[in-house]
Structure formats: structure tokens, C-alpha cells
Amino acid sequence: xxxxxxxxxxxxxxxxxxxxxxxxxxxxxxxxxxxxxxxxxxxxxxxxxxxxxxxxxxxxxxxxxxxxxxxxxxxxxxxxxxxxxxxxxxxxxxxxxxxxxxxxxxxxxxxxxxxxxxxxxxxxxxxxxxxxxxxxxx
Numbered sequence: 001x002x003x004x005x006x007x008x009x010x011x012x013x014x015x016x017x018x019x020x021x022x023x024x025x026x027x028x029x030x031x032x033x034x035x036x037x038x039x040x041x042x043x044x045x046x047x048x049x050x051x052x053x054x055x056x057x058x059x060x061x062x063x064x065x066x067x068x069x070x071x072x073x074x075x076x077x078x079x080x081x082x083x084x085x086x087x088x089x090x091x092x093x094x095x096x097x098x099x100x101x102x103x104x105x106x107x108x109x110x111x112x113x114x115x116x117x118x119x120x121x122x123x124x125x126x127x128x129x130x131x132x133x134x135x136x137x138x
Contacts, residue, residue, distance in 0.1 A: 034078070040075070040078045040080040040083070041083070044075050044080065047071075048067055051070045052070075052099065067085075067090060067099075069085075
């Protein structure tokens with residue numbers, strides 16, 4: 001702090017160095033707040049995107065309120081008190097990460113996939129057996 005005060009005295013005498021004093025005060029404030037706001041906002045965005053991908057990879061539905069809740073939790077972890085998960089933030093975050101809202105019309109389970117495979121196999125056997133019968137009769 002004494003270094004900053006002595007630099008300020010020098011800055012008053014020489015106006016070109018005044019910007020450096022402002023930068024030093026800003027850096028000191030960022031250190032006290034455990035990082036810059038930009039860094040905190042980037043952390044929140046990365047955390048929300050990570051959770052979104054995890055849930056989508058697990059075939060879980062993700063709604064807007066989920067994104068907001070994850071963002072507020074991440075902001076709380078990095079002491080980003082000024083953060084608000086507003087509609088504007090949600091819209092810009094979804095646009096930046098190419099996230100669209102869509103309705104799932106049909107959900108296919110693993111059992112249905114297995115049943116489709118056995119159905120195809122049974123169909124091939126039926127066609128084969130039919131050809132043999134036709135040649136015998138024919």
C-alpha cells in the first residue's frame with residue numbers, strides 16, 4: 001500500500017503516470033475480490049456449459065431454470081456477488097453456446113433398440129424360409 005501511495009504522489013506531479021496508478025488500484029481491488037469480474041464471468045460460463053454437456057450426454061432434460069440455477073451456484077462459489085442470471089444473460093449464453101430449446105417428441109430406450117434388431121433378424125429369416133418354400137413348391 002505504501003508503494004501505491006508514493007506512486008500516487010509521483011503521479012500527481014507527472015500526469016502521464018496517472019493511468020498507472022489507476023491500474024494499480026484496480027489490480028489491488030481485484031486481488032482483494034479474488035479475481036477480476038471478467039475471470040469470474042468466464043468461470044461461470046464454463047461451469048454452466050460443462051454441466052449442460054454432462055446432462056445432455058446423460059439424456060437428461062435441461063431447462064432454462066437449470067441453467068440459471070447452475071450459474072448462480074457457480075457465481076456463489078467464486079464470490080461473484082454482482083452476478084444475476086437474468087433473461088439477457090440466459091439468452092446470450094444460449095446463443096454463444098448454440099443451445100436451443102426444443103421439445104423431445106420421442107424417446108428411444110435401449111430395449112426398443114434391441115427389439116428392433118431382433119425384429120430385423122426375424123424378418124430376414126422369414127424371407128429366407130419363404131424363398132426355400134417357394135422353390136420347393138414352385
